[in-house]
Amino acid sequence: MKHKLERVGTTYIPVTNVELSAEWYVNKLGGELSYKDEDKAIVNLANQSFFLVQSNGQQTANFIDIHGEERFSLTFEVDGLDALKAIHQDFRHAGIKVGEIENRGHPGRNFVFQDLDGNQFDVWSKLAVDKKME
Known part of the structure; x- marks a missing residue:
């Protein structure tokens, strides 16, 4: 190609x-x-x-996975675990609907947030910079 x-x-x-x-x-x-x-x-x-x-209507960019769970289709990255925790706190203070910081069994941590229409987005503590996530 x-x-x-x-x-x-x-x-x-x-x-x-x-x-x-x-x-x-x-x-x-x-x-x-x-x-x-x-x-x-x-x-x-x-x-x-x-x-x-x-x-x-109530369309979103979300989709339903094989287990019937609603999923996001886009992940934002931040520069490490400290940045993830800081933006998570900033989003909460701003009144954004956010989930808890999760350990999904792969390197890094994540959380999900929603816009006004329920479109879900993921935020990930970018692996390349995040060495201390255990």
């Missing part, structure tokens, strides 16, 4: 209210609003563009 995929540039997230969701992603997660109209907003966050797209 002569060419390869270079990076993920855009992730599309279904939302029920573009205005409220754009404000939430900017104010709660530190995103930067680069475009907004009545159907969609583009928020730049974590070196990627997130298109917040007006959807019908």
Whole structure:
């Protein structure tokens, strides 16, 4: 193969209210609003563009796994366990719905958070920098 995929540039997230969701992603997660109209907003966050797209009903970017559990489809990385704990605390103080920090049996620790529409996202204490997670 002569060419390869270079990076993920855009992730599309279904939302029920573009205005409220754009404000939430900017104010709660530190995103930067680069475009907004009545159907969609583009928020730049974590070196990627997130298109917040007006959807019908209660659609989310989540999926159901083979065991019937609802799962996230996107994981953000932070720089080590201390950063994971700090952002977890920051998210709680900001009123973001967050789960507990988990040990999932692989290197690193994780937690899940949700946006206003119940879209779930994972945060992982990036393995490359995190040597003291036992």
